[in-house]
Amino acid sequence: MKKEKTEHDPSNRNILSFSRRRGRPxxxxxxxxxxxxxxxxxxxxxxxxxxxxxCLEKGIITQQQHWCGMHLRWLYTLRYxxxxxxxxxxxxxxxxxxxxxDYEDPLWRAAREKEYNDAVNMLTKSGYxxxxxxxxxxxxxxxxxxxxTGKSTEYKEITEKISSGLNILIKLWKK
Numbered sequence: 001m002k003k004e005k006t007e008h009d010p011s012n013r014n015i016l017s018f019s020r021r022r023g024r025p026x027x028x029x030x031x032x033x034x035x036x037x038x039x040x041x042x043x044x045x046x047x048x049x050x051x052x053x054x055c056l057e058k059g060i061i062t063q064q065q066h067w068c069g070m071h072l073r074w075l076y077t078l079r080y081x082x083x084x085x086x087x088x089x090x091x092x093x094x095x096x097x098x099x100x101x102d103y104e105d106p107l108w109r110a111a112r113e114k115e116y117n118d119a120v121n122m123l124t125k126s127g128y129x130x131x132x133x134x135x136x137x138x139x140x141x142x143x144x145x146x147x148x149t150g151k152s153t154e155y156k157e158i159t160e161k162i163s164s165g166l167n168i169l170i171k172l173w174k175k
Contacts, residue, residue: 051141060159065166068173069136075116076137078103083138115173122172128165135162 034040042048052069055061061069076083103109123129134140142158 051135051139054141055135055162061163061166064170065163068166068169069132071173072116072119072132072136072169075112075119076133078109078112079116119169119172122168123165126165126168128161128168131158131161132165
């Protein structure tokens, strides 16, 4: 007698094989994301680069001078905060709790403020303070900077001032 196959019979079941890979399949994206075409063009024109980075890229300053410029910016932001335009609700300041961190250590903060004051005093004595604060902190290139020719005497003077001012910081911080 022949046995009829029923729904519950194991020999009647179709076994579906599932992939062992779970989740959404990977997209084949390029390894290097350069952004939108507009961003690529701005980057090629040097519009999005910071002033200190442009100086380093053009060979006006060295890697040590670049570090000193970044360090000066960091010290400035510790002292005065980030220079930007922002709206603050002054009635809500008392409700914010300060986060405890290394920045809240009074001895450490006093040492950083002294370091910043020493740097600014030395730059002021030499006459490079305004130029370097504008360049390093406010990301403001001197007006002659877009000039690509290094033949202009004014251009050479400004680049020498930038380099000399950052050399003062190298000597101060012994970098």
